[in-house]
Amino acid sequence: MSRLRVVNLALPKTGTTTLTxxxxxxxxxxxxxxIRAGQSTRDDIPRMHVGKIIYEDYFAxxxxxxxxDEFDVINEMSAVREDRSLWPQTDWGVLSAIQKCHPGVKFILTMRDPAKTADSMMRWNNLGKRRLPSADIPGLPRGFGRSEDQLARWLSAHYAFCHHVFDGADNFMSYDxxxxxAxxxxxxYLGxxxxxxxxxxxxxPAAKATS
Structure with missing residues (x-):
């Protein structure tokens, strides 16, 4: 029996921590x-963002x-801050390379209602109010994403992208x-x-409106 390897294509605040x-x-x-302390026996990846490891190895x-290789599941691949904007789950070059190098991989897409997710992003630290609109992100260029409507449109487009590129594939599933x-x-799906x-x-929780 081949080893189970899973890659989640989800965006932030869609339920990725629940899946983890x-x-x-x-x-x-x-x-x-x-990669947090104690999670790897390697000395070259602790404290690194998963997305940075993925891109370094993809290009190397x-x-x-x-x-x-120590990990069965890759979840929440993105990282966005002042010095980086990494979104492997939106990059077909990376995803197709994963599939080529790991033929038994199972892709999964955690989805959440775009409007609810956008609202959550706006309330999660400075993610929606500063980090996302300040970064260059596939489908959400710098300066966009300042409103919940724009974030919701970006989320919907990512869901559509994943369903399009994996249309008919038996190693892909999405769930709400x-x-x-669920x-x-x-x-x-994972067996x-x-x-x-x-x-x-x-x-x-969202702040209550005051009269």
Whole structure:
């Protein structure tokens, strides 16, 4: 039986942390956003963003997962801050290289209602209000994304991109984080039991309007 390798194509605030927690409860090793201390036996990737590792290895060897072999799952690949804007989940060159180098890989797309996600992005630290509109992002050039409507349009376009490039592929599935059957669908697709499913990394509630 071949090893299970999973790559999530999701954007931030769509439920990626919930998936990470669920897969870790299932006994899988997950690289989520950054390699933290103690998560790798290597000395060259701790504290690095997953997206930076992916791009360094893609351009160095052609295999975006070359130094991530310890991990069964790659989740939350993007990283955006003043000195970097990395979005491997939007890059067909990277995704096709992963598929070529790891033929058994399973791609998954965590989705959430775009309007709700945009609202969450605006409330999550400075993600929606400063970091996203200040960065050059595929589908969201610098200066765009300052409104929830623009963020929602970008999210919808990413969902459409993923469904288009993986149309008809048997190694791709998408699910809505609010689908009550999400746990069962993911379990069936991956062929592994998910003993836990819940809600992780919840953002602060929206401020109530005052009269």
């Amino acid at each position: 927690d669920a897969l870790r409860h299932a006994g899988l090793t997950v690289a989520d956003w950054r 060897s052609g295999d975006p997962l070359a130094r991530l 984080i609010e689908d009550p059957d 746990q069962a669908k993911i379990s069936a 592994t039991d998910l003993p836990w499913w819940g809600q992780s990394n919840v953002g602060k």
